[in-house]
Amino acid sequence: MSIMIITQGKDISPWVKALQETRPDLNVQVYPDIRDDSDITFALSWNHPLGAFQGFPNLKCIASMGAGVDHILKDPDLPETAVVTRVVDENLTRDMATFTLAAALNYMRGLTEYKALQHRHAWERREYKRVGEVTIGVMGLGVLGAHVAKVFSRAGFRVNGWARSARLLDGVTVYTGQNELNTFLAQANILICLLPLTKETAGILNKATFARLPKGAYLINVARGEHLVEEDLLEAIETGHLAGASLDVFREEPLPAAHPFWRHPNIDVTPHIASVTHPASVVGQILENYDRLRKEESLLHVVSRQRGY
Ligand SMILES: NC(=O)c1ccc[n+]([C@@H]2O[C@H](COP(=O)([O-])OP(=O)(O)OC[C@H]3O[C@@H](n4cnc5c(N)ncnc54)[C@H](OP(=O)(O)O)[C@@H]3O)[C@@H](O)[C@H]2O)c1
Numbered sequence: 001m002s003i004m005i006i007t008q009g010k011d012i013s014p015w016v017k018a019l020q021e022t023r024p025d026l027n028v029q030v031y032p033d034i035r036d037d038s039d040i041t042f043a044l045s046w047n048h049p050l051g052a053f054q055g056f057p058n059l060k061c062i063a064s065m066g067a068g069v070d071h072i073l074k075d076p077d078l079p080e081t082a083v084v085t086r087v088v089d090e091n092l093t094r095d096m097a098t099f100t101l102a103a104a105l106n107y108m109r110g111l112t113e114y115k116a117l118q119h120r121h122a123w124e125r126r127e128y129k130r131v132g133e134v135t136i137g138v139m140g141l142g143v144l145g146a147h148v149a150k151v152f153s154r155a156g157f158r159v160n161g162w163a164r165s166a167r168l169l170d171g172v173t174v175y176t177g178q179n180e181l182n183t184f185l186a187q188a189n190i191l192i193c194l195l196p197l198t199k200e201t202a203g204i205l206n207k208a209t210f211a212r213l214p215k216g217a218y219l220i221n222v223a224r225g226e227h228l229v230e231e232d233l234l235e236a237i238e239t240g241h242l243a244g245a246s247l248d249v250f251r252e253e254p255l256p257a258a259h260p261f262w263r264h265p266n267i268d269v270t271p272h273i274a275s276v277t278h279p280a281s282v283v284g285q286i287l288e289n290y291d292r293l294r295k296e297e298s299l300l301h302v303v304s305r306q307r308g309y
Contacts, residue, residue: 001027001039001041001042001294002027002028002029002036002039002040002041002042003019003026003027003028003029003040003042003043003044003290004028004029004030004031004034004040004042004043004044004056005028005029005030005031005043005044005045006030006031006043006044006045006048006049006052007031007045007046007047007048007065008046008047008048008049009047010046010047010065012030014279014280015044015065015279015283016028016030017279018279018280018283019279019283019286019287021280022283022284022287023287026287027039031048031052037055037056037057038056038057038058039058040056040058040059041058041059041060041061041293041294042059042060042061042063042289042290042293043056043059043061043062043063044063044065044286045062045063045064045065045071045072046064046065046066046071047071048071048072048075050074050075050076050077051075051076051077053075053077053078053079053082054077054079056079059079059082060081060082060083060293061082061083061084061085061289061290061293061299062078062082062083062084062085063084063085063086063087063286063289064084064085064086064087065087065277065279065282066086066087066092066277067086067087067088067089067092067143067144067275067277068086068196068197068224069084069086069196069303069308069309070196070197070198070224070226070308072084073303073305073308078305083299083302084302084303084305085289085299085300085301085302085303086301086303087277087282087285087286087301088143088285088300088301089277089278089281089282089285090281091278091281092144092275092276092277092278092281092282093143093144093147093275094147095274095275095276096144096147096148096194096222096274096275097147097148097151099222099248099273099274099275100148100151100152100192100220100222100274101151101152101155103220103222103246103268104134104136104152104190104192104218104220106246106268107129107190107218107243107244107246108128108129108130108131108134109128109129110126110128112268113126114126116265129189131155131156131157132156132158133189134157134158134189134190135157135158135159135160135187135188135189135190136149136152136157136158136159136160136188136189136190136192137159137160137161137162137184137185137187137188137189137190137191137192138152138159138160138161138162138172138192138194139161139162139191139192139193139194139195139204139223140162140163140193140194140195140196140223141161141162141163141167141169141172141174141194142163142194142196142309144194144275145161145163145192145194145195146161146169146172148192148194149161149169149171149172150169150170150171150172153170153171153172154171159171159172159173160172160173160174160175160184160187160188161173161174161175161184162174162175162176162180162181162184163175163176164176164177181212182212185209185212185213186212186213186214187214188213188214188217189214189216189217189218190217190218190219190220191213191217191218191219191220192220192222193205193219193220193221193222193223193227193228194222194223195223195227196223196224196308196309197223197224197226197227197308198307198308198309199308200308201223201227202226202227203226203227203228203229204227205219205221205227205228205229205232205233206228206229206232207229207232207235207236210232210233210236210241210242211236211241213241213242215240215241216241216242216243217241217242217243218242218243218244218245218246219233219242219244219245219246219247220245220246221245221246221247221248221249222248222249222274222275223249224249225249225250225251225252225253226251227249228247228251230251230261233245233267234260234264237264237266237267243266244266244267244268245266245267245268246267246268246270247261247267247268247269247270248270248271248272248273248274249272249274250272253271253272254271255269255271285300285301288300289301
C-alpha cells in the first residue's frame with residue numbers, strides 16, 4: 001500500500017517533506033513516476049489530470065489537499081468505489097475569517113482608494129461605512145462560512161447566512177433554500193460567497209442575484225471562480241448597482257494578463273490566497289485516514305459524491 005501525490009501546477013515539495021518528516025518509513029510516490037500502479041491505494045490530490053485515476057485498480061481513497069473537492073468530482077472517470085475526503089483544519093478556517101474581515105474593512109474604510117490618492121499626494125477625506133450600518137450576508141454556512149459569520153458577528157456586524165438546511169448559529173440569522181434566498185440577498189450590503197462549487201451553485205453570482213442586493217452592495221468571492229458570471233459583475237458595477245468586489249478565485253487561474261479585472265478600479269484581485277492549506281498542519285489528518293483505510297475503518301471528512309461537497 002502506498003500514497004501517491006497527484007497534482008498539476010503545484011509545488012509539492014512541502015507536502016513530501018511534511019509527510020516524510022511525520023512518517024519517515026512512508027512510501028510516497030509522485031505521479032506520474034509510479035513504480036507499481038496496483039500498489040497505490042491512497043491518492044493525495046489537487047487539480048489532477050482528468051482520467052488519471054483510471055490507471056490505479058486498487059485506489060480506495062482520493063484525498064483533497066484543500067477544503068474544496070470540485071477539482072476531484074468534476075472528473076467523469078472517477079473510480080466508482082473510491083471515497084473522496086477533504087481537509088478540515090483550524091488554521092484554514094481562521095485564515096478565511098481574517099481574509100474576509102480584511103477585505104470587508106478595506107472596502108468600508110476605502111483603504112485601496114487612499115493608496116491611489118497617496119500616489120497623487122492627494123489629501124482627500126472620504127465618507128466611510130461604519131460597522132453598525134453594514135449587514136453581512138454569508139452564502140454557505142459550512143466549516144468556513146459558519147466561522148466567518150461568527151467572526152463578523154463578534155466584530156459587531158449584523159450577520160445573515162444562507163445554507164441548504166436550517167441550523168442555530170449564535171449571532172447569525174440563518175436563511176435556507178431557494179425560497180429564502182431573495183430575502184437574504186435583499187439585506188446583504190456585503191455578500192461573501194463561501195459555497196462549494198456544485199451543479200446547483202455554479203454561476204450563482206449572476207445578474208439576477210446582483211439585482212436582489214441593495215444598491216451599493218459589495219461582493220467578496222472566496223469560493224470558486226465558476227460561481228461568478230464575470231460579465232454580470234462588470235455590468236452591475238458599471239451601472240452603479242454594485243460598489244465593487246474583492247475576488248480571490250477565478251474561472252481561469254492564474255488570471256490572464258489581459259483580463260479586465262486586473263485594471264478595474266473597483267475590483268481587488270488576489271491570487272487564490274484567502275486561505276491556503278499548510279501541509280505541516282494537515283498531514284496528521286491525512287495520515288490518520290491512511291491508517292484508517294489500512295484498518296478498514298471509516299474515514300474522516302468524507303464528502304458526498306452525490307451532493308458534491
Ligand atoms: N479561496 C480560498 O483560499 C479557499 C480556501 C478554502 C476553501 N475555499 C472554498 O470554500 C468552499 C467552502 O468550504 P467549506 O469547508 O465551508 O464547505 P462545507 O463545509 O462543505 O460547507 C458548504 C456550505 O454550503 C452550503 N451549500 C451547499 N450547496 C448549497 C446550495 N445549493 N444552496 C445553499 N447552500 C448550499 C452547505 O449547506 P448545508 O450546511 O445546509 O449542507 C454548507 O453550509 C470550498 O468548497 C472551497 O471552494 C476557498
